[in-house]
């Protein structure tokens with residue numbers, strides 16, 4: 083288990099390789115379809131959002147306000163990442179991202195951007211909404227809530243020991259590609 | 274509020290927060306089988322912890338609380354209209370209580386009114402039987418796994434799959450390969466051989482009402498189920514597609530008559546967050562016993 087703490091440095095990220103298990107602590111920002119399209123189309127980051135050396139999490143959390151008016155995350159599993167494939171590489175480059183958390187893996191363009199700019203894809207466990215919500219210690223802020231609605235907004239979260247797995251590293255390796263090729267070969271033997 | 278509505282809200286809560294015991298057993302078994310120290314094992318441990326946590330907190334196992342599908346077996350002459358109205362109210366209430374995410378979108382306007390009720394939502398299937406019992410089953414089926422479902426029309430040239438059981442085997446295994454880990458595996462397959470494009474998928478989903486250890490009564494289909502389960506688990510796709518020993522937890526196959534001109538194989542994929550529950554009502558509304 084490798085501990086990653088915000089801010090995520092390039093050296094930290096370059097040291098990671100496919101198959102590593104990480105526990106992330108510090109600040110991360112959520113962003114899914116609306117945010118990626120917005121940033122890709124030239125949208126400005128709202129003041130307060132700093133993605134430099136940061137991690138973006140493909141997640142539409144369920145967030146409720148408690149009696150004291152504080153936000154509380156009640157479910158926070160990943161959403162399918164491949165939908166952001168047309169935008170991700172660009173967003174990595176433009177904002178100096180060090181990590182992307184999601185599920186299902188991403189394609190060649192993202193992989194190339196990870197290699198070129200020093201970023202990794204971190205796969206969290208799909209469906210593990212409760213375990214992952216428990217890792218969110220605090221909701222620090224929310225941006226673009228009015229514009230995009232709750233699941234699509236940018237949530238600034240403070241997480242502790244958030245578990246994820248490196249499935250695409252900064253050296254061009256992808257576990258998803260590897261497993262696809264191995265399983266295709268295996269299947270050919272059984273048919 | 275009617276007692277039936279109360280019972281249905283409780284059914285939804287239980288379905289959303291508590292994994293049926295047969296699925297839980299299968300996940301624990303796969304955790305034991307997985308190679309120690311691998312990320313596949315770690316992923317399954319997180320899944321196991323998530324199941325336990327959701328139950329304890331009475332919170333959705335997965336935030337995608339899915340399509341809400343009711344299957345009802347009712348006595349002859351049962352008032353289906355009232356049941357459906359009550360089910361819609363129960364879904365709205367369960368959403369307010371947070372057992373279900375606001376998960377239903379108007380396909381034209383893109384609006385989500387937050388009730389989970391609208392055209393085609395929830396889905397309600399009635400079936401009459403000659404018994405005084407009212408049996409209600411509920412399945413919550415997430416979007417990630419629904420997206421990896423597939424329907425093949427045989428013969429399939431590229432896969433060299435002809436119109437026989439061997440052809441069926443080839444396309445079913447192809448669906449497993451294409452899905453990789455994207456349906457939040459380890460998954461369960463529901464398959465229908467035959468039918469038309471609509472009923473094929475319909476029956477494939479109904480296979481999920483069978484318990485995981487349940488064996489098929491038709492010897493040919495039983496053999497195919499066991500073979501696909503074994504072969505899929507030799508492909509090395511593994512939990513979440515991380516590589517590993519458990520790609521599937523179960524395979525359930527049925528057959529329906531087809532037209533001479535068509536031969537469909539319809540495959541539905543259910544994620545590890547396999548949420549189904551059901552009950553038998555005693556009289557009109559109180560829960561007599563749980564089905565899973």
Ligand code: SF4
Pocket residue numbers: 159208209210335336337338339414415416417418419456457544545546
């Ligand atoms: S596929 Fe299943 S486990 Fe995965 S996110 Fe969807 S509902 Fe949850």
